[in-house]
Amino acid sequence: MLDISLAKIVRVIALAREYGSDGVSTRRYISELNEDEQSSLVALMWVGRGSYAPDDIEEARRLAVAEHTAPTETYLGGEPQLADMLEDGLDAMDINVADAEDHLRERP
Template sequence: MPTPPPLSIAPEKVFFVIAKARQFDAKDVVTDPDPGSNASDDGMRAVLEDHADDPVRLELSRFIRGLNVDEQIDLVALAWMGRGDGDLDSWDELRGEAARAHNNRTASYLLGMPLLAGHLEDAMATCGFDEEDFET
């Protein structure tokens, strides 16, 4: 089992982001921005579209913004590691680069990253963390 890097963010928080990012990634582009009809008449299709006021996006964005700076830095470094930009041996370099790049747009940056859930999941597996160990 690999020795995980010293994380400032609790694994439970990362797995929460993964779960929410999966819901967010499942969204489709908006096909009719102003349908002018009743959602129940449309079969509730709009809930599967990525609207700016999407509750999953808002919840995930608020959660990430609510993390402290060190937690946000770790989250970005984990996403980069899962994306293949580094591995456990280069954790310190990855985290250092994430710290240098940190700004107030971390949530927007991460939500704009294609396959965020998969990248974080891969990174957590690389670190030896299994989501099942943290489910309640």
């Protein structure tokens, strides 16, 4: 289970697409997430790039916490395909990011 809201994941995807994964806005947003949210984001990216299966998300999260040595925004900012990998991770977990983005836009 991910310890980050879908809205925050979609926000990271949007920022990475608009400003790049290493953009100041993207890195700042990621740095402001709490540790659980950051480890979930890393685990989701790992699922998206195929390092872990969706069923192994908890193992990926534990490893993300255990291997955390650099700031998460630096680690994720170094991945030019971050937005695609996060989207692919959501897709692998049967979460349609387009539907999530539409739902968030409908909110008042």
